[in-house]
Amino acid sequence: MTTPSLPPIPGPTDGPSVRIGALVPLTRPGWVDAGRHLLAGLELAVRDANEAGGIAGRPIELLVRDTAADPQRAAAAVDELALLGVAALAGEYHSVVARAAAARADALGLPFLCSSAVLDALTQAPTPWVARLAPAQSRGWQAYADFLLAAGHRRIAVAAQAGVYWAAGTRILRDRLAPRGGTVIEVDPDAPTPTALCDELAARHATALLLLTGHPEPAVSIVRSVRADRRLAGIMMGAPAGQPEFPEWAALLGREGAGIPFLRYLPERLGPLGARVEAALRERLAEAPSFVAFEGYDTVAVLAEVLRSHGTDRARIAGAWPRVAVEGTRGPIRFSRPPGTGVWQWAGPPVRVVDRDPAAPDRFRTLRTG
Secondary structure, eight states: OOOOSOOOOOSOOOOSSSSEEEEESSSSSOHHHHHHHHHHHHHHHHHHHHHHHTTBBBOEEEEEETTTTHHHHHHHHHHHHHHHSSEEEOOOOOOOHHHHHHHHHHHHOOOOESSSSSSSSSSSOOOEEEEEOSOOHHHHHHHHHHHHHTTTTTTTEEOOOHHHHHHHHHHHHHHHGGGOOOTEEEOOTTTTSHHHHHHHHHHHTTEEEEEEEEETTTHHHHHHHHOOOOOGGOOOOEEETGGSHHHHHHHHHGGSSEEEEEEEEOOSSOOOOHHHHHHHHHHHHOOOOOOOHHHHHHHHHHHHHHHOOOOOOOOHHHTTTGOOOEETTTEEEEEEEEEOSSSSEEEOOOEEEEEHHHHHHHHEEEEEEE
């Protein structure tokens, strides 16, 4: 593949600030709640780093670009930010968007620390330029499959929309469940009527339905339809991608949205740093911070430490991934190169299966630790 020609890419700015480019979904069809929380974490960490003296006395400046869940828009933003002289890229939530950004960053020789996207194959080939904080999808979704089996579910329906991320998730579940006696049944999340989807679930005797769909729609409509169908009173709904994590889910569904297990990348108890950051994020967001906000904070915390220790040269930043040792909000952060990902990966992010407590939907219950 040939890379389109571009004007010469400048190095990191020699001006008064050290620039970091931030890729964040802030408008639809992007997952706006996730983008808002991610940005809050990024901005809080920049504030804290600057209050601690910045980078050799130079403040960090965050240049934010809205990706709106559009891979082409993200790739164009990477080009723009590279020309503006950013030292590194941070952020992104949607896996297919992060993959496009990672490919462009690799082509340009621009370090990219991906905050939240989990798709295993974030790049087509191994690259020294990209690192990631979120766990690879296979790790989280295998833990979710183990949770389903331990809960006694063997006939699991998946309402999966088209897309690389959802297809990868379905494959991971099937590969994990099949050798252990589980069956994955695919149903249409875009059935012509809610009744048609419920008819299919009842006819196929599924005991669990996984919502591998966008949020709020069609996920919210599916939950309401299944909850209203007496034939499906015993079915468990799940959302491994984390749709119930955000306040919008609870606002739209109330108690109907409780008891739907999902993956959460937070420890059950935060340490002192995590607790301090949680309080600051809660004040900034005017609501409880999601795990995505902590991912944003940890992203800048890592980049700030690398910039302090290794300077703003892009090649030196990328070369520092294997030497990172940073205390993050969710535990010590170090990177390794596990097979199958092609990027530098934090191997230690916490993975839990949780749900919103039906007795108190604002409270989360731990169902399994992965």
